[in-house]
Amino acid sequence: MRFNNKNALVTGASGGIGKVLVAMLRAEGARVAVTDRDTSGVQAEAHLDGDLLDDAFCDGLPGQAAEALGGLDIVCNNAGVITRGNITLATDADYALTMGVNVEAPFRICRAAIPLMAQAGGGAIVNTASCWGLSPGPDHPLYIMSKAALASLTQCLARDHAHQGIRVNAVCPNEVNTPMLRTGFAIRGLDPDKAVDELNASVPLGRIAEPEDIADVIIFLASDAARYVCGALVEANGAKPVA
Numbered sequence: 001m002r003f004n005n006k007n008a009l010v011t012g013a014s015g016g017i018g019k020v021l022v023a024m025l026r027a028e029g030a031r032v033a034v035t036d037r038d039t040s041g042v043q044a045e046a047h048l049d050g051d052l053l054d055d056a057f058c059d060g061l062p063g064q065a066a067e068a069l070g071g072l073d074i075v076c077n078n079a080g081v082i083t084r085g086n087i088t089l090a091t092d093a094d095y096a097l098t099m100g101v102n103v104e105a106p107f108r109i110c111r112a113a114i115p116l117m118a119q120a121g122g123g124a125i126v127n128t129a130s131c132w133g134l135s136p137g138p139d140h141p142l143y144i145m146s147k148a149a150l151a152s153l154t155q156c157l158a159r160d161h162a163h164q165g166i167r168v169n170a171v172c173p174n175e176v177n178t179p180m181l182r183t184g185f186a187i188r189g190l191d192p193d194k195a196v197d198e199l200n201a202s203v204p205l206g207r208i209a210e211p212e213d214i215a216d217v218i219i220f221l222a223s224d225a226a227r228y229v230c231g232a233l234v235e236a237n238g239a240k241p242v243a
């Protein structure tokens with residue numbers, strides 16, 4: 001029960017990684033405030049549904065979570081969107097969506113959460129970035145630059161707020177078997193199950209990640225077991241480097 005008496009906010013809580021993460025945090029004693037556009041399918045202590053493209057909503061989320069739970073010790077900026085295609089295919093709307101959800105929302109949430117955590121003596125923030133944010137793959141410039149920005153934000157905040165007892169880290173997955181990955185295959189007219197089988201063969205550990213594999217890393221980074229880990233960008237890739 002690593003999270004007894006801990007209060008956590010998780011974004012993207014209805015998604016593939018988010019749902020599993022929330023269940024794992026709660027199984028270890030955390031009280032969790034969940035947010036996504038619709039969290040009705042997620043068990044949690046507080047439901048704070050909304051759109052992360054809404055600036056005021058993001059600014060208010062940490063305070064609302066703290067009020068609903070009685071404090072805020074952990075923030076997991078896990079929501080994300082992927083926009084595909086090279087830069088000539090990227091619209092202004094794609095840019096606004098990708099940067100809004102993947103960068104501006106975590107920026108706003110961290111900015112509001114850090115003073116609350118500092119006042120309470122510390123906390124842990126874990127961002128879900130991507131291995132592509134560390135080493136770019138092909139044909140996803142918007143997604144990749146957004147995840148690189150999130151990785152950089154992670155390191156900046158870790159450095160600036162460690163003295164307040166706030167640890168900021170990120171997990172950087174390669175492919176994870178979630179709706180984000182599977183809908184990408186479906187859009188391209190591929191059978192997601194077959195496509196995942198083929199991808200599995202490309203990973204030295206023998207399979208792409210399941211949500212639990214990534215949630216476990218987030219759980220570690222959020223826990224006191226990672227008390228000396230601050231500013232880390234932890235790759236979870238089954239030994240598959242970005243091609």
Ligand code: NAD
Nearest residue numbers: 012014015016017037051052078079080130175176178180
């Ligand atoms: P997912 O699509 O299942 O979950 C993402 C969640 O974010 C969804 O529930 C979605 O509703 C929510 N979200 C998106 N835009 C939102 C908005 N405007 N307002 C509120 N909520 C919004 O995908 P996932 O794979 O579980 O993704 C979790 C994180 O992992 C993301 O940050 C993603 O970039 C990252 N990631 C995923 C993979 C992968 O292969 N699946 C690889 C590397 C990193």
